[in-house]
Amino acid sequence: MTAWTGTQEALAAVGRNRAHTEGMSRVLSGAMGSNGVTTVWVPYRINDQLPRCAACGRKVRLPAGAATADCACGGSVAATSYI
Ligand SMILES: [Zn+2]
Structure with missing residues (x-):
C-alpha cells in the first residue's frame, strides 16, 4: 500500500514507476497469479x-x-x- 497527497499525484507517480509498469506487464501477460485488481482508493x-x-x-x-x-x-x- 502506498499513499499520496491526491489522486493525480498517485496516478502520475504510478505512471512513471518502472517497477509498477513491469509488474503490470507480468500480471497482464498471465505470468503472475490467477486473478488480480488494481485500484486507487479515495477517502470518503x-x-x-x-x-x-x-x-x-x-x-x-x-x-x-x-x-x-x-x-x-x-x-x-x-x-x-x-x-
Ligand atoms: Zn495533556
Missing part, C-alpha cells in the same frame, strides 16, 4: 485523529489535516500516519 471521510498527550495521558482531538494540537494541560500532540 477522514475523521479527527485522537493522539494521546504524552504529558498527561488524555486523548486530544486533532482535526484532519492539522499537524499539531494543544492539550488542555499545555502539552502538545502531533499527527501521525493514517495508515
Whole structure:
C-alpha cells in the first residue's frame, strides 16, 4: 500500500514507476497469479485523529489535516500516519 497527497499525484507517480509498469506487464501477460485488481482508493471521510498527550495521558482531538494540537494541560500532540 502506498499513499499520496491526491489522486493525480498517485496516478502520475504510478505512471512513471518502472517497477509498477513491469509488474503490470507480468500480471497482464498471465505470468503472475490467477486473478488480480488494481485500484486507487479515495477517502470518503477522514475523521479527527485522537493522539494521546504524552504529558498527561488524555486523548486530544486533532482535526484532519492539522499537524499539531494543544492539550488542555499545555502539552502538545502531533499527527501521525493514517495508515
Ligand atoms: Zn495533556
